[in-house]
Amino acid sequence: xxPWRPSWKDSLLRAVQQTSDxxxxxxxxxxxxxxxxxxxxxxxxxxxTAVLVTGRRWGKDETETVRTLHEAVFxxxxxHLFASxxxxxxxxxxxxxxxxxYRQPLLEALLDGKPRESPFPLIKFxxxxxxxxxxxxxxxxxxxxxxxxxxxxxxxxxxxxxxxxEAIRFTLADYGGQLVLQTTxxxxxxxxxxxxxxxxxxxxxxxxxxxxxxxxxxVNHEYLRSLRDSMTASAWQREVxxxxxxxxxAVFRWADIQAAYAEAxxxxxxxxxxxxAKRRGKRYVQGVDLAKSQDWTVHAVLDATSRPYRLxxxxxxxxxxxPTVAARIREIHQQYSCHQTLIxxxxxGDAVLDEVRDVAQGYVFTQxxxxxxxxxxxxxxxxxxxxxxxxxxxxxELQGYAWEDKNLVTDCVMGLxxxxxxxxxxxxxxxxxxxx
Ligand SMILES: Nc1ncnc2c1ncn2[C@@H]1O[C@H](COP(=O)(O)OP(=O)(O)OP(=O)(O)O)[C@@H](O)[C@H]1O
Ligand SMILES: [Mg+2]
Numbered sequence: 001x002x003p004w005r006p007s008w009k010d011s012l013l014r015a016v017q018q019t020s021d022x023x024x025x026x027x028x029x030x031x032x033x034x035x036x037x038x039x040x041x042x043x044x045x046x047x048x049t050a051v052l053v054t055g056r057r058w059g060k061d062e063t064e065t066v067r068t069l070h071e072a073v074f075x076x077x078x079x080h081l082f083a084s085x086x087x088x089x090x091x092x093x094x095x096x097x098x099x100x101x102y103r104q105p106l107l108e109a110l111l112d113g114k115p116r117e118s119p120f121p122l123i124k125f126x127x128x129x130x131x132x133x134x135x136x137x138x139x140x141x142x143x144x145x146x147x148x149x150x151x152x153x154x155x156x157x158x159x160x161x162x163x164x165x166e167a168i169r170f171t172l173a174d175y176g177g178q179l180v181l182q183t184t185x186x187x188x189x190x191x192x193x194x195x196x197x198x199x200x201x202x203x204x205x206x207x208x209x210x211x212x213x214x215x216x217x218x219v220n221h222e223y224l225r226s227l228r229d230s231m232t233a234s235a236w237q238r239e240v241x242x243x244x245x246x247x248x249x250a251v252f253r254w255a256d257i258q259a260a261y262a263e264a265x266x267x268x269x270x271x272x273x274x275x276x277a278k279r280r281g282k283r284y285v286q287g288v289d290l291a292k293s294q295d296w297t298v299h300a301v302l303d304a305t306s307r308p309y310r311l312x313x314x315x316x317x318x319x320x321x322x323p324t325v326a327a328r329i330r331e332i333h334q335q336y337s338c339h340q341t342l343i344x345x346x347x348x349g350d351a352v353l354d355e356v357r358d359v360a361q362g363y364v365f366t367q368x369x370x371x372x373x374x375x376x377x378x379x380x381x382x383x384x385x386x387x388x389x390x391x392x393x394x395x396x397e398l399q400g401y402a403w404e405d406k407n408l409v410t411d412c413v414m415g416l417x418x419x420x421x422x423x424x425x426x427x428x429x430x431x432x433x434x435x436x
Contacts, residue, residue: 025070029107030100037215038063047207051196052182055213055242060182064152065096068131071150073110077128079175081151083143083168085158085390086267087121087135093154094121094133136160137267137390140167147174157186157193158390160262164191185244186399187254193244212241230407235400249402251374256381257398261390264310268389272312281305284312284336287418288329288343288360289411290352291318297325298415301336302386304423309380311388311419312336316412322348326355333359342422344414363418374401377417386420 022042026032034042038059041052054060068080084090098115101107101123112124120142123131134142136153140163148171153159164181172179181192199208213224228236237245247254266272282305291297297320301313313332320328329352333341338359345353345362353362363369380386381398388394394412401413 020070020074022067022070025073026066029073029104030066030069031104032062032066032100034063034066035059035216035218037209037211041209042067044207044209046178047199047205048176048178049195049199049206050178050180051192051199051206051208052180052210053185053192053196053208053242053244054182054211054215055238055240056184057213057216057219058211058242059216059218061093061096061154064154064180064182065093065100068093068150068152069097069100069107072123072125072129072131073107075129075149078149079129079147080131081143081146081148081168081171082131082133082154083136083151083159084154084156085136085261087133087137089155089158089392090133090135091121093152094123094131097123097131135267136163136167138265139163143167143171146171147177148172149175149177150180151177152180152182155183156181157183157190158258158392158395160258161191185238185242187258188244188247189255196244210242212243214240230409232400232402232404232408247399249404250399251378251401251403252381252398254399256384257395259384260381260387261395263308263384264387264389266312266389268314268391272310275312279336284338285419285422286329286332286336286338286341286360287415287420287422288341289414289418290325290344290349291320291411292348295409296411298411299328299332300412300415300419301332301338302419302423304339307385308387309385309420309423311386311416314388314391314394314415316393316415322352323355326352329356330359340422342418344418363421373417373421374403374413377413377420380420386416388416 023034023039026034041063052060071078072080082090082093101111110125112126116122121133136143136159144167151168151172153164153168169179181195183192187193195206196208199206213219214221224240232249234245234247234249237243282303285302285304287300289298296316296318299315300311302309303312329341329343341360342363343349343353343360344365346365349362353360394416397409397412400408401410
């Protein structure tokens with residue numbers, strides 16, 4: 001590649017840059033109009049750390065797409081990173097960038113070849129700027145050793161403090177780059193929370209902004225309001241109001257949940273590496289929570305050969321007829337030669353259990369047995385005896401779970417709890433007999 005030399009076009013771009021902020025850029029180059037909260041964020045003074053904490057669907061990824069494209073287009077040879085707890089999560093703004101580029105001939109003309117997929121997603125521009133997306137998995141091994149002008153950590157509260165400090169921050173050292181942390185609030189004892197408060201307290205190195213989902217006029221507010229009954233008060237505060245909430249009702253501690261996925265050595269939905277070859281001599285158990293009316297059926301398979309138990313298989317689906325669900329339970333049971341398959345045999349579960357009695361046992365939920373099941377999971381997490389890959393639905397359900405769960409979505413929690421119980425209950429509790 002010939003070394004990059006500024007041409008008249010670059011000079012023109014520079015000139016445009018001087019008159020253009022991200023909002024002007026978004027309007028002129030992308031025909032994209034920010035909502036009020038996004039406008040404030042995009043026009044905020046540039047600080048070495050910027051923290052955006054909002055409700056779900058606020059438009060965080062859209063906003064970071066705009067800002068990143070703006071900087072990549074106007075800053076030759078600048079390097080931009082999207083990082084998150086999984087590659088899928090990091091890819092959301094990356095894919096939005098690709099979409100926007102192909103929608104705008106002017107942006108497309110700047111591309112240096114097609115965006116690449118492997119080994120990592122990569123967009124290269126003719127003037128040398130690049131945008132990539134990486135997962136923060138395995139303590140940031142895919143990020144360490146690189147250098148960037150700007151690193152955007154999306155859903156940063158899921159990422160460990162150590163990875164942000166020891167892997168991501170150092171990639172910014174060469175250029176004195178900017179660290180952007182955006183997230184729906186999760187963790188009051190984490191780095192994002194502290195940086196957020198530093199920003200609000202007036203630290204000149206940090207810009208902090210918060211906003212409820214209501215700021216985004218492009219989501220259905222009526223639908224949002226309808227979710228209120230199916231969430232705990234603190235989940236509502238976090239997910240919609242975008243506020244760090246006290247978790248008085250939480251059953252599972254955030255630190256325990258985070259420890260469980262931070263140590264996992266495979267990422268969902270990819271199967272664990274070489275798993276079938278390694279299955280011989282292992283002890284697997286399956287837990288299944290069955291969908292009631294419109295919720296989800298969840299299968300969770302643990303490798304329970306030794307502690308910590310590892311979640312090696314996870315599946316979640318909706319609206320399948322009972323015979324199909326029964327067939328799936330049997331299929332997974334056989335695939336893993338499960339030592340035990342335990343299914344929720346309450347109510348409709350009975351019908352399914354009838355079809356799989358030869359391979360599965362039923363767990364009848366009573367007030368007492370449910371308490372035992374969940375306490376068993378709680379203790380297992382506290383003692384770091386359970387590990388699972390990052391599955392957002394599972395992680396969020398665990399965090400949002402409360403003892404008063406009548407209106408909550410709990411399928412992932414129950415599926416996992418049943419599998420942990422099947423691995424070996426801590427206490428002898430009556431289950432199954434009532435239905436045999
Ligand atoms: N300025 C905008 N103009 C039009 N649509 C927008 C705008 N900002 C956000 N949206 C839309 O709002 C929805 C949420 O946006 P986005 O995915 O960026 O939010 P998020 O905060 O990252 O959400 P999540 O919490 O699910 O990660 C999307 O459908 C997106 O297209
Ligand atoms: Mg998002």
